[in-house]
Amino acid sequence: MRRVAIIGVGYVGFRSISPDLSFKELMFEAAVRAYEDAGVCPRRDIDAFVTCEEDFAEGRSIYNIHTPDNLGAVLKPIHTLPAEGIYGIIDAYMLIRTGLMDTVAVESHSKASNMLTPNYLIAHAMDPINRPLRFNPYFIAGMEMNRYLSESGTTKEQCALVTVKNKANALLNSSAAYADRISIEDVLNSEMMFYPLSRLDISPPADGGIVFVVACEEKAKVLSKKPIWIRGVGWCSDTPNLETREWGEAIYARLAGEMAYRIAGIKDPRKEIDFAEVDDTFSYKELQHLEALKLCRRGEAGFMVESGATQRDGEFPVNVSGGSLGVGRLEEATGLQKVLEVVLQLRGEAGKRQLPNVKVGLAQSWRGLPANSGAVVILSNE
């Protein structure tokens, strides 16, 4: 089967609001940059387009009505995945592997600031039988964190360290909206929201747009000096039901990771992968995901962050970009922000936060509340 590479990236943002651009203009700007970066003309060179958006998050049903114009996809194959951005990369990867397409663009964006009732948005995703309870849906995160801490022995302080680390990492990322130098106490003393989840354990929303150009080997070698190869992909949905799911362990991430490792031929992920951008929608999620992805043993993630191993200069850097806690959570584009960071690092274009000698990176996403699914992609510069 054909090898597939990312040959162009473009992004706009990431800010807490973006009133100067409509969502269409935001998509256009990100796309122009990605096509420029890849050296392609979308009208001539791109065979297919994939966008990742959710209708109610955008406030438009059948959102794909509004997509082709903004990407140069008019009268071309373009489809939407109401899914997380990494699923879009995977769809492009599959399309290219079939031999049907050579070059595919992937887009996702966030206009989270335009959604005025975000709690109700998540409540609207709940199983209707539970809706009459009218709970704030973040209770799910509180219950999950509680169970995870109890099962794994991780502490709230260790979770707080994740927020501290990621916000500090974001200080070196000029695209991050929520960079800050804060202390563990700041996190622990922030208002209790859903015990044991405090306000600073929750990633705040941000706006932004991200576009990738993905290509087959022959095209990638002609068009790009630094193609970033997609070595493995994986995705998985565990049960969506709150009642029957496992609360202590992120099984969807474990299975998605296993699939990606199998495709990439990775036996020992911690050794063979140099750094990772994993979902940190909530501080504890980063730890839970590191364990699920076998980047440490179960119950060890807390110690890993405590020992400094996941710091930028640590042995296994995690969320060097600042993650969602530092950059802001970008709705369906959250995973693409993680892929973006991995691509920039592998290209050696990450500026002040550049990691030395990195060859293989992993990006992982979670679908967000109340879902129980996610995706993984493993990238390499050789």
Add this chain to the structure above:
Amino acid sequence: MSEKIKVWPGTPLTDEDFAEKRILYTVWEPNLKYAWDTGIGYGRYFAELKKGKIIGTRCNKCRRVLLPARVFCEWCFRTVDEWVYLKDTGTVNTFSIAYTDWKADRIKEPQIPALIEIDGSDGVAIMHLIGEVDPQKVKIGMRVKAVWKPEEEREGAITDIKYWKPLEEE
């Protein structure tokens, strides 16, 4: 296999099942509210509507007028070159006579929604309503003119034009 299946799955309900409370259900009002950024193109389009003017943009590469105004040309995938004012007269491209509203309820007075090709745009149409006319007399190709709300009632929206009425050509 189609012919081998005796009973196809599915349990249809009737309105009576609900009226007579034979069936349990949940009702949920989603309470989803938005404030969408209008951005550059629509922002100016609305500002001009408030002044009683229709504005589009032009792409000098494909030589098309883009309407409603937008800042990039979807066909050439490049930023457009200029703003162009258009007339508030046009030609009916196609129309309907609607007796039901958006939620499929009957309405008393039929509406005449139409696509109207705006003069000066080389045939680009916008969506709007036709009024002050016997519905049976509307034809494709009919000439129409915008009827604007009084200036003080305009709010910078497509509804600043009340509707379009037949144009008596001089």
Add this chain to the structure above:
Amino acid sequence: MGMRRVAIVGAGMTKFMRRAQETGKELAWEAAKMALDSCGLTLKDVDCVVMGTAPDAFDMIHMKAEYLSDGAGAWRKPYVRGFLGGGTGVFTACHAWYHIASGLFDVCLAVAEEKMSSCMPHPQGAFFTCWDQFTESPLGTSLLWFFAWEMNRYMTIHGISERDIALVSVKNKKNALDHPCAQVAADITVDDVMNSEVMAWPVKRLDVSPTSDGAVALVYAAEEVAKRITDKPVWVEGVGWCLDTMYIGQRDLYYPKYVEYAARMAYRMAGIKEPDKEIDIAEPYDPFDYKELHNAEGLLLCGKGEAIKLLLDGVTQRTGRQPWCPSGGALGVGNAIAATGLMKVAEIFWQLRGEAGKRQVPGKPRRGVAQAWGDEMQVGTVIVLGT
């Protein structure tokens, strides 16, 4: 470079209903379970699942694919939802194809579900949340306007009468009498259509397909596996999809260029040069009666404006040379948007295997095309199947 051959090996569907008691999950399970049973597979054999379901505003559940996943058989499996508005059903069929053709999986379950009745006060209300929120929806824009505009334009350009178009509705509702899952099968006349209540002229009540609840599922397998499962694999020969600009005023509605582009993509892959001759049966999308003709022209089954002649000559009847919508289509079986799209693919599957029961078209068809349309008169999705 040769592509991996992919076959459809099983199919299942629920009844199409105005309002189902089943939840969306339960509908999805009923169809998916039936599809697996039909080819003797269990959930263990399934490597991945694709979901097709149109806007969340119908089921009134945000991220509804997540909610539906266990019903679709996605428990701890790779699972993703593809979306192209009304074109979703047939896109789902294409989506499943490339999951396997990519070489990542051998068996894929494709499920399309729609529970439109959850949307109140009327499922049609969901559509006003589709149009451009700045320049279109504030006019109180209704779904029917679009179809009325397109139908009017199509009739006027080609000089076609409402009466002639009504024959599509008569044909499809009659075909549906033989479909065990049909919601609005009926033996009606052209006069019945003409005399039905005008909703948005020229669209009358019987020109329109009903909103529906229902689900359809197909099982896909790679060549090696398919041959082991069945003696009668139905091969995916071509897939295509295409989306036009959202600015409806910037193009002419009389012809669906986007369907043509999608069809050309699928025909190129299938090696079809003369679709009017090389295709035995077709399931063009027929949410409105004129739409079958309009879409068939886009599918290049005849020239522009010529579809009406084929209809009047009986060519498109079930016993004709090239039957269109032998299932009964959306007009007869019901229009559970995404599920209807996949129902059309299932119909081609059953017809090509000679398993369509009373609906079976004569003469052992060996190649068929299914198509769906969607969005703001924008989407064409096409799949070509062959034996």
Add this chain to the structure above:
Amino acid sequence: MPVEKITQVSQTKPWLGGLAPRAGEPLLYGLYTHGIAGERFFREIKDNGKFVGTRCPKCNLIYLPPRIYCERCFNGLEEWVEIPNRGIVYTFTAAYVDLDDNRLEKPVIIALIRFDGIHGGLIHKLGEVEPGKVNFGMKVEAVFKEKEKREGNILDIEYFRPI
């Protein structure tokens, strides 16, 4: 000369909207049937104040809330089982804000209640207990509304309380 950007804040404009085309028109809302399994589940609660589940003989799992299919093996489930209304707290949280982001004076304790030998459980609030006193594995029982007031939904259970 390309068209320029917005350079003045006064030129930005939010366009308000929701689930109706214009202010004053009715909003879209959802009407959800409980489904085949859900109908029986809530009927039992409403009429008899009892929980019932369905059993998958193949996976040996009893589902609560009941399903008509097993999510693991996909077989249809037909065997209905009565489930005692006493369970344990599997995990819990104390919510300090409500759905409208209002800060609550007294947090609501929300828990997943699981039952012995049962796959699944019920999400509900805990009553008659202080936030600091809740722990994993705590035994609780359902408190139902009075029979006349029950409507056949999850609110027919008022809350779970410690035994």
